[in-house]
Amino acid sequence: RRLRADEETRLLTAIDSKTNNPWLKPIVIFAIETGMRRSEILSLEWANVDPTRRVARLLDTKNGEGRSVPLSARAVQVLEVLPRSIDGQVFPVSAESVKLAFVRAVKRAGISDLHFHDLRHEAVSRLFEKGLNVMEVASISGHKTLQMLKRYTHLNVSDLLVKIG
Structure with missing residues (x-):
């Protein structure tokens, strides 16, 4: 499922209003921006992130193959304000x-039937809407089959409708 019209704003507002987990908002934004799985986000280490080149290298993925994920400007902004943890994890939680x-x-946001993994669906759909082709999106998301x-x-x-005129 995708996020509906104002659900991203409502979700982030709900996180801002009351949460005991300071990592949740940056993780949610990072998920939407990168299309990474929750497990990939939580296992990401600073040694595998290059904000200057705007890339994150995933060594341990669901399908067992590593991949490089390009980082949007918004994803880099998230990383720039995070404290560096001693153990090297980007999101030490x-x-x-997180769940x-x-x-x-x-x-709290009054959203029904939204799961964390839906953020991956949202990210993949947004990549296509930005004009990336199938091979480019598959490279970013790590999907092996069409x-x-x-x-x-x-x-x-x-x-x-805008595209077809």
Whole structure:
């Protein structure tokens, strides 16, 4: 599922208004901007991030193959304000605490049926809407088959109307 019209704003506002997890907002924005899985975000280490070149190198992915993820200007902005942790993790927080904080924020925002993994669907769809082709999006997202990539792609009809004139 994709984020609806104002859901990103509502979610980020809900996170700002009350959360015990200071990592949640940067993680949510980073997920939307990169299309990375939660596990990939949480295992990311500073040694594998180059904000100057705007790239993050993932060594451990779901399909077992590493990949480089280009970072948008917004993703780099998120990284620039984060403190550097001693253990080298970019986001030194557990998957469980992110999951719980996300569920609470979604509820506070009054959003129904939104899961963290939906942010990956949103990111993939936005990459296509920006004009990237199938191979470029697959390279960023790490999808190996067109069938899987299609499952993550939910294009906006109004954007398609603009393209066809």
